[in-house]
Amino acid sequence: MQPLSKRTETFTDSVIRRMTRIANACGAINLSQGFPDFDPPEALTKRLSEVALTGPHQYAITFGAQNFREALSDKQFHFSGLRYDPQKEMVITCGSTEAMMASMMSVCNPGDKVVLFSPFYENYSADTILCGATPVYVPLSPVDLSFDANVLESAMAQPGVKALVLCNPANPSGKVFTHEELSIIASLAVKYDLYVITDEVYEHIVFAPHRHTYIAMLPGMFERTIECSSLSKTYSITGWRLGYVLAAEPVMERIKKVHDFLTVGAAAPLMEAAVTALRFDDSYYTGLQAHYTHMKDVFTNGLRNLGLRFTEPQGAYFVLVDISEFGYEGDEQFCIDMAQKVGVAAVPGSSFFREPVDHLVRLHFAKKDETLYEALNRLENLKKLKR
Incomplete structure (x- = not known):
């Protein structure tokens, strides 16, 4: 064989x-x-029971149902101040796992390098390797989970580095990156012309006095940030497998094509029901x-x-x-x-x-x-x- x-x-x-x-x-x-x-939430499961009887039950548009994308755009604007165009700057995926893979495949060529903080969620290294790229690791301090800015710059400055993966809040460490730390990452990403692929599935699970900052909000970062997330943790629906990617149009055009051939699209009845959750108030x-x-x-x-x-x-x-x-x-x-x-x-x-x-x-x-x-x-x- x-x-x-x-x-x-x-x-x-x-x-x-x-x-x-x-x-x-x-x-x-x-x-x-x-x-x-x-x-x-009961409102979400109640809506799902209604959708089970009324539909939709066939394919949604491959990039995600229109009402879902519009509701997601409104929610993201509310929390981050960034308005993503539901037509051109987002795609709905089968969980954040697919979101990350589609993003990585859209960015990386074989032989490229991707910077990962260690400890890291196990999928990140696997995704990098599946793309034919090589992980470059930057350790977090075992004491306070901080990073050495000089070590980070040395990693990001290596020839062939294309992107950095940022999980914030972080799995498995529970770290929330500070505004100052994100500013360092952002300035280096701009300096070395790198993409930052984020995993922000825990964006709403943050413990005082810590606060979540979307790195895409920082100067020079909207165009080079690819935000991956999902509804799984925020609404306790890990089995629904509803994820998404948010990115500037030129990047999103490539991600949409990869997504289309990976999974075709997310589940139509689940997207319809989940619009209810995306419209929840504060x-x-x-x-x-x-x-x-x-x-x-x-x-x-x-x-x-x-x-x-x-x-x-x-x-x-x-x-x-x-x-x-x-x-x-x-x-x-x-x-x-x-x-x-x-x-x-x-x-x-x-x-x-x-x-x-x-x-x-x-x-x-x-x-x-x-x-x-x-x-x-x-x-x-x-x-x-x-x-």
């Missing part, structure tokens, strides 16, 4: 989804894959922030009471927990043992780092109170894993 693709031999399957399968097999509480166990987002702040407090206070060390999340809904005290040589075996013997599933931190980091695991707290309390009760048995 002919050999298979060389591009796909250098990375594994998703460690996150693998841990979900392990959790399901042993009945562990799944704090590995980041999806909630509570329902979406009270929804205030309530969302309060809800996630409550879940964060419940979970992180519980971890403190257990004597565990962890990163304090600034945004998103993830916590990196230090497992050094348990004496494991590798974090993957620790996660397997924790799922099977303690009944809580986590993700090995090593899957998010370029550096040799094997003393962290990622847990998420997008769960009902009763789920979080039960998880914390089970984590009291972590001492069983000490070697």
Whole structure:
């Protein structure tokens, strides 16, 4: 038989989804894959039940239903002050995963380089490699999650660098990039003529006093920012797979073509129902922030009471927990043992780092109170894993 693709031999399957399968097999509480166990807003599910009877049930226009794009344009203008043309500067995708892949494929040629902050969401390196490009990693400080501007510039100045990927708020670290940090990134992107591909799916899950800033708002950045996001986290509909890309028209024209041949289009009935959510007023987002702040407090206070060390999340809904005290040589075996013997599933931190980091695991707290309390009760048995 002919050999298979060389591009796909250098990375594994998703460690996150693998841990979900392990959790399901042993009945562990799944704090590995980041999806909630509570329902979406009632107004959204009610509208979906109506659409199930009335339609649409056939293909929408490949770039996304017109009313969905118009509602998204209004929402984005409300929160960022940037008005994206629903006809020329956006495309609706099958989740932010496709949004990122379509964007990366539209920007990168084989042999190009893409700058990634480490730790990073596992898809970013895989997407880069699938495009025939090479990742260039810039480490975040393990103490305060800051970056060294000189190290960043050295990475962005390398020959062949085409883009930087920015996850803000960040998965898995929970970091929210400050306005000052974003200004440094923006100035370097302009200086070296790079694209910035953002992943902003957690834009509405930010904990005081931190604030989310859209880098596309900064001077010189609208034309070179490609914003990827989705409705999954904001409205608790991860299974609906509704994502989008926002970009200036010349860039969007290329992304639209890639999207068309990747997936044709997002699900028409789900887009129709989701217009309801895109039209929610500010009270929804205030309530969302309060809800996630409550879940964060419940979970992180519980971890403190257990004597565990962890990163304090600034945004998103993830916590990196230090497992050094348990004496494991590798974090993957620790996660397997924790799922099977303690009944809580986590993700090995090593899957998010370029550096040799094997003393962290990622847990998420997008769960009902009763789920979080039960998880914390089970984590009291972590001492069983000490070697």
